[in-house]
Amino acid sequence: MPWLVVDDEDRLVEPVRRFLIDFIARDNRTGSVRSYAYDLLRWWRWLRVVDVRWDHATSAEVRDFVLWLGGATKSRRSARTDSASTTGTTNPITKKPYLDDRYKPRTIRHSNAVLRSFYDFWIERGTGPLVNPVPLARSDRRRPHAHHNPLEPFRRGEGRLRYNPKVPRRRPRQMPDQRWNELFGALRSNRDRAILALAVSNGARASELLGVRGVDLDWGDQLVRVVRKGTLAEQWLPASPEAFVWIRLYLAEGPPADPQAPLWLTLRRRDRGEGLAYQPMNYEALRAVFRRVNALLGTNWSMHDLRHTAALRMARDESLSLRDVQTILGHAHLSTTADIYLVEEESQVIRRVQDHLAELKERAKRPAPSVAGGYDDSDLAVLFGGGAA
Template identity: 65%
Template sequence: MARDLEELRVDRRGSVRPGASGVAWLVYDDTGHAIRPVAEFLRDFAARGNSRGSVRSYAYALLRWWRWLEAVGVDWDRATPAEVRDLTLWLQLHPKPRRSPRTGSATTAGTVNQVTGKRYLDDHYAARTIRHNNAVISAFYEFFGDQGLGPVVNPVVRDHRGQGRPNAHHNPMERFRPEGRVRYNPKVPRRRPRALDDDAWGSLFDTLGSNRDRALLALTVSNGARAAEVLGLRGSDVDWGNQRVRVIRKGTRAEQWLPGSNEAFVWLRLYLAEVGGVGPADPLWVTLRKRRGTDGAMTRIPLTYEALRAVLRRANQKLGTNWSMHDLRHTCALRMAGDDEVSLRDVQTILGHAHLETTAEIYLVEDERHTIERVAAHLARLAEPRPEPVPVDHGYRPSDLAVLFGDGTL
C-alpha cells in the first residue's frame, strides 16, 4: 500500500552524542541507551581508520534512518527497498528540521547572489545529502549481511542495466561487492567551481578585521588547503625557512607540505607577534574567550570551524556576497590550472586529489564568465550595421559588368 508521504511526519527522537570504547560518536534513543545495531556498525566503521568527522556523519544518517523506520512502523531487520524509496521521496518533499526559524537569511534562502553568482542554501535536503544517506544505509546493511544478520537482500538496491551480469568476474576467494548505480539516488547537477577574481579577493581581504584572519585566508588562497586542514595546523607545522606548512589530508590522514605565498607569511608573522607566538604542539590559530566560572578572565582557545564561518559571515554581510572557504580553494586551483608553467599533475598534488581525473573533471573547464563575455561580444558584432559595399568604379561600362557579374535577371 502506498504511503501518504505528504502527511507523514517523522518525530525527532533520539540523538547523536559522543560515544565510548574508541567510538567518537554513537546514536542514542530517548531512554539514553545506545542503539545496539548502529553501535556495532559504527564501532567497526571507526576501527577501519575512518575519521571522527566521518563517524559523526554516518551516525546522523543512521539516526535519520532509525527515525524513519519508527515513523513507518518497520523493524530495522525487516526493511525493504520500498522503505528506501519512500524515504528518498520524503526527503525531497519535506524541509530539514531547524532548531530555530530563519531570521536574516529568510529572504535569501534558495536565491542566487547577484555578486558571486552562487546559490544560497535553502531548507530542503540537497541531492548530495540524499545520496550520502543511501550510501550509509547500504554500508550498514552490507555490514550485517556479511555476518548473516539483517535482511536477506540489502534494501538499497542497485541497477545493473548495461553492465552485464553483476559480479561476472568475481573471485570466489573474495566476498561479493555491490555493483551498479543505486536505484533511488537523485541526480546531482554538475556544479562549476566558483573563483574570486582579483577585485573580489581584494574586497574580501579588505573587510577582514584582524591579522589572524588575513593570514589564514591568504594562506588558504595560496595553497588551496581545505578549511579543516588549515585549522589543524600547529606551531611545528610551519617551516619558515622554506615558506611552507604541513597539513593532515582530509581523506588519507597523510602529512603533506604545501607552499605558502610571501603575503601569507607576512601576515602570519604579524599575527604571531600579536599573540606572542605559539608552542610547537599548540594550535596555530587561536581566539580569546571568557573562561566559564571565572571573573571574566580571557583565555586562548583553538579557532573552530564555526568561528571561522562567523568570520566569513561578517565579511559577506558587509559585501553582500556569499563566499565560502571552499571558494578560496577553487580560486587557488583555477589560478594554477590557468598557468602554463604549472602542470595538471602539480595541481592534483597540491589539492590532494587521489585521482588525476578528479582534478581534470573539476578544474579543466572553461570559466563560464569568459564564455558569456565572448558570446555577448559575438551578439554585439551581429547587431552592428553592415558597411555599405564599395561602389564600382564609374569607368566600367554597365554592359561589361553585366557580362562579368550577371545582370540579375536569372
C-alpha cells in the same frame, strides 16, 4: 565511541552501535562517524513512523524514504532570524544561492550509500535481511570492472544505486580580484588575514589549515605542512610571501608561540570563571569570521570559495601543468582535477559571443560591394557562375 544513536527512551540502538564500531576500526575519521550516525538516526526514525523493523526493511521502504526526503523540510532546533529573509534566494553580489531547509540531492545520495553500507555489514554477518534493501540500478547488475580500461583508474565496482537522485553539475566558484580585495579589507585581525592569505595561495582546505602548528612553517622556503583530509598524509605546500608576512604580524602580537601547539589561537571565556584564555581555533570560529565579513559586505562567501579561486588561478596558468595542480590540491585522481577545474571561464565565453554578435551587426550595416568599372557582366557571370552582385 565519539557518536552514538539512541531511541525515544534514551536506549542505545545496538545495531547502529556495532556498525559504527566497525566503521571506526576501518580508520574513518570522527567527522565521518558523525555524518553516518545522523543518517542512520534519520533512517531509524523513518522506520519507527512506518512501523517496520530494521531487519525487515525492503526496497519499498527505501523508495518511500527517498521520496519523503525529496519533499520534506529539515527540522530546526530554533527558528531562523537574520537568515529568514535570504533562505533559498541567490546573492546578487556573489551569484551564489543561500542554503534553504530542504534536503539536497547530495544529502540523499549520501544517505543511500550509508544505508547500503550498514545493511552490507549485517548481511555479511548473517543477521538482518537476506537482500540489501538499497538496490542497485538495473543497468549496473553486472560484474564489477568486467570491461575496465587498464589505462583508467579503478572506480567503485558497486555501481549506481537505483534511487539516487541526479546531482546538477556545479561550476567552481572563482572570486574576482575586486571581491577578494573587499573581503580581505573587511577582516579585523592579522590572524584572519594570515589564514585567508594561505588559503587563496595554495587552496588548502579549512580543516587542513586549522591543524597547522608552529613547527609546520618553513620560513626559509616559505612552505606550510598540512595533514591531508582524506589520506591523513603530511604534505608541504607553497605559500605566497604575503601570507608569511601576515603570519609574522600575527605571531608578533600574540602570546609566545609553542612550536608543537596549534598555530591559530582564539580568545574564549572558560566556564570556570577564569576569564578570557587562548584556545585552539576550531571550524566554528572560522565560520564566525566569515559571518561577520558577509554581514558587512552583503555577501555569502565561504572558505571553500578560496580553494576554488586558488585552483582556477593555477589551472589557467600556462607555466603549471595539470599534474602540478592535482598535487597541490591533494586530489587522488587526475580526472577529478580535470573534471572540476578544466572549464572555460564563463565571462570570457560571454565576451567572445558578444563580439561575434557585434560583428554581425556591423557586417549588416556595410553596403553591398559593387563591381568595379571596366568589367563585362557576361564575363563575370561565366567566372562566378551567376550574375554579378
